[in-house]
Amino acid sequence: MSQSAIFKGVVVPYLLLAPQLLVTAIFFFWPAAQAIWQSLLREDAFGLNSEFVWFENFIEVVTDPTWLDAAFRTLFFSAAVAALALGSALFLAVQADRNIRGATTYKTLLVWPYAVAPAVAAVLWLFMFHPNIGIFGRALNAMGIAWDYKLNGGQAMGLVILASAWKQVSYNFIFFLAGLQSIPKSVLEAAAIDGASPRYRFWTIIFPLLSPTAFFLLVVNLTYAFFETFGVIHSLTQGGPGKATETLIYRAYTDGVMNLNLGTSAAQSVILMLLVVALTFVQFRFIERRVHY
Amino acid sequence: MATLSLRGITKRFGTTQVLHGIDLEVADGEMIVIVGASGCGKSTLLRIVSGLESASEGQVLIGGRDVTALEPAERDIAMVFQNYALYPHMSVFQNMAYGLKIRRLPKPEIERRVAEAAKLLDIGHLLDRKPRQLSGGQRQRVAMGRAIVREPHLFLFDEPLSNLDAKLRVTMRAEIRRLQRRLGVTSLFVTHDQVEAMTLGDRLMVMHQGRAAQVASPMEVWAKPADTYVASFIGSPSMNLLPGIMAADGVVALDGGIQLTLPAPIAGATGRSVTLGIRPEHLAPAPDGIAMQVELLEPLGSETVVHGRMADGTALTAKLLGHVPESGELMLRPDPAWLHVFDRETGQRISA
Numbered sequence: 001m002s003q004s005a006i007f008k009g010v011v012v013p014y015l016l017l018a019p020q021l022l023v024t025a026i027f028f029f030w031p032a033a034q035a036i037w038q039s040l041l042r043e044d045a046f047g048l049n050s051e052f053v054w055f056e057n058f059i060e061v062v063t064d065p066t067w068l069d070a071a072f073r074t075l076f077f078s079a080a081v082a083a084l085a086l087g088s089a090l091f092l093a094v095q096a097d098r099n100i101r102g103a104t105t106y107k108t109l110l111v112w113p114y115a116v117a118p119a120v121a122a123v124l125w126l127f128m129f130h131p132n133i134g135i136f137g138r139a140l141n142a143m144g145i146a147w148d149y150k151l152n153g154g155q156a157m158g159l160v161i162l163a164s165a166w167k168q169v170s171y172n173f174i175f176f177l178a179g180l181q182s183i184p185k186s187v188l189e190a191a192a193i194d195g196a197s198p199r200y201r202f203w204t205i206i207f208p209l210l211s212p213t214a215f216f217l218l219v220v221n222l223t224y225a226f227f228e229t230f231g232v233i234h235s236l237t238q239g240g241p242g243k244a245t246e247t248l249i250y251r252a253y254t255d256g257v258m259n260l261n262l263g264t265s266a267a268q269s270v271i272l273m274l275l276v277v278a279l280t281f282v283q284f285r286f287i288e289r290r291v292h293y
Numbered sequence: 294m295a296t297l298s299l300r301g302i303t304k305r306f307g308t309t310q311v312l313h314g315i316d317l318e319v320a321d322g323e324m325i326v327i328v329g330a331s332g333c334g335k336s337t338l339l340r341i342v343s344g345l346e347s348a349s350e351g352q353v354l355i356g357g358r359d360v361t362a363l364e365p366a367e368r369d370i371a372m373v374f375q376n377y378a379l380y381p382h383m384s385v386f387q388n389m390a391y392g393l394k395i396r397r398l399p400k401p402e403i404e405r406r407v408a409e410a411a412k413l414l415d416i417g418h419l420l421d422r423k424p425r426q427l428s429g430g431q432r433q434r435v436a437m438g439r440a441i442v443r444e445p446h447l448f449l450f451d452e453p454l455s456n457l458d459a460k461l462r463v464t465m466r467a468e469i470r471r472l473q474r475r476l477g478v479t480s481l482f483v484t485h486d487q488v489e490a491m492t493l494g495d496r497l498m499v500m501h502q503g504r505a506a507q508v509a510s511p512m513e514v515w516a517k518p519a520d521t522y523v524a525s526f527i528g529s530p531s532m533n534l535l536p537g538i539m540a541a542d543g544v545v546a547l548d549g550g551i552q553l554t555l556p557a558p559i560a561g562a563t564g565r566s567v568t569l570g571i572r573p574e575h576l577a578p579a580p581d582g583i584a585m586q587v588e589l590l591e592p593l594g595s596e597t598v599v600h601g602r603m604a605d606g607t608a609l610t611a612k613l614l615g616h617v618p619e620s621g622e623l624m625l626r627p628d629p630a631w632l633h634v635f636d637r638e639t640g641q642r643i644s645a
């Protein structure tokens with residue numbers, strides 16, 4: 001039985017909605033509107049006067065070759081983070097789905113990284129991989145491998161990918177595990193009797209049945225890699241060495257906060273905002289359809 | 294086609310033993326129904342035969358080949374599950390072809406076999422559909438089809454009819470029987486439904502608490518139940534089980550004082566505590582019978598089930614033809630040819 005509360009007038013419902021609406025308005029709509037307005041302005045170096053320039057900031061951003069470099073770098077970074085986070089989470093979930101000793105402990109421990117803030121996660125990785133004080137950094141150098149992510153761009157990229165993916169594995173793991181457990185056991189038994197090897201069963205039964213989950217997670221992971229990895233990059237490499245780990249979100253920060261180039265920084269933010277709108281649209285629009293059973 | 298032998302199958306989960314040494318010989322083409330209440334170990338036994346579960350002790354032989362240590366895939370069996378276990382993301386055709394594809398059969402051969410099975414089961418027009426677009430009965434047929442196309446040595450049915458509505462269950466029951474006869478594949482069929490068991494099996498194995506209480510043809514199980522459990526489990530309504538003592542080798546004195554004479558004396562039984570079994574349908578009105586106070590009538594149309602009590606308060610059930618008064622006293626006489634005598638301690642049958 002469903003009960004719908006009926007209020008007289010419109011005051012009470014709006015009062016009840018007000019806190020959430022207020023938070024959304026102050027922390028999301030207002031800054032977003034400001035960013036859009038700012039992206040159409042150009043300010044002088046001292047912030048004394050500003051001029052309305054239409055879309056000049058946008059043109060400047062997208063024609064800047066270093067911005068395009070950052071865009072491709074972001075694409076590579078996000079793809080790598082998503083692939084690594086999804087792949088390892090799926091592997092761990094498949095292991096956890098079996099009847100193993102200490103499964104509950106194992107599952108609980110796997111969820112922990114999600115509770116760690118990005119910046120803190122980055123510091124953990126920093127302590128492990130710092131060339132002078134990190135246990136793995138020192139070990140690598142001791143083995144004769146010239147490990148210094150502060151000098152080597154490739155190593156820096158590898159480290160931020162690893163740290164970012166590590167944080168997202170927990171989230172993916174929970175969803176994959178839930179997906180695996182919703183597959184009826186008898187379907188897998190039927191496949192076993194039909195003669196399918198465990199590997200063949202995985203690719204022909206489990207994986208297709210998990211694909212809606214996987215698609216959902218892919219979108220979520222890409223969004224995460226685009227936007228939420230700022231903390232990891234900021235704590236570990238600050239976008240360096242050179243621009244080796246400068247992603248779009250990090251560049252928007254550098255241009256705006258460090259270089260005080262507010263107009264182009266705002267334009268970059270608006271482009272990123274459109275991107276997240278597009279991703280969210282894809283997520284809502286196609287996920288329901290992809291469920292094919 | 295093949296024979297199936299089970300030799301001393303036991304199964305323990307931790308410290309609980311669920312199967313206590315099951316032996317069974319199934320002839321080529323025979324259909325054995327394993328029947329019992331839930332928790333008696335019947336599904337576990339079937340899963341051990343399939344290889345999905347491993348026995349703690351004992352051997353499984355299919356066609357004389359010891360398959361105890363083999364994987365399900367290597368046993369050449371097919372199984373129909375209670376919830377059908379169709380692959381939800383595959384079409385009916387793909388569902389049926391899955392096992393054949395794994396065996397790397399040539400494409401035309403796969404198509405021929407699937408088409409043949411589909412025709413046999415009357416699901417030819419559904420081959421492009423997904424399982425979710427099918428009704429319960431159609432899903433059941435597809436599950437059967439998936440088993441048939443494999444042309445296995447052994448069919449295993451794990452309560453395949455329990456998710457269907459009553460009417461469909463009767464139709465599918467007859468269909469499974471017809472199909473099994475026609476294909477002549479050795480089959481094991483697990484069910485908790487005694488009507489299914491009686492109608493489907495060449496022989497029944499009645500299981501009780503992890504043991505085979507009786508293995509015999511349906512009529513024999515009904516006519517000569519091996520113990521009081523089988524006696525009460527098979528037959529509807531259940532057999533009346535009345536405590537008594539052997540007053541003489543051929544006479545049972547019920548605790549209520551009534552004496553009944555058996556058709557043949559049992560040598561040396563005098564003085565033994567027994568349970569006398571009388572099926573409700575073997576009680577008939579007779580002036581010199583046992584007095585029963587009528588308490589409740591269940592009219593079934595052609596017959597009426599009468600619940601009541603004897604003079605000493607013991608409950609008694611009878612199944613009578615024709616009109617029965619709503620209340621009052623009935624005089625009922627058991628057919629002496631159909632009296633069953635069981636040992637009261639062990640529950641085992643003692644009359645021949």
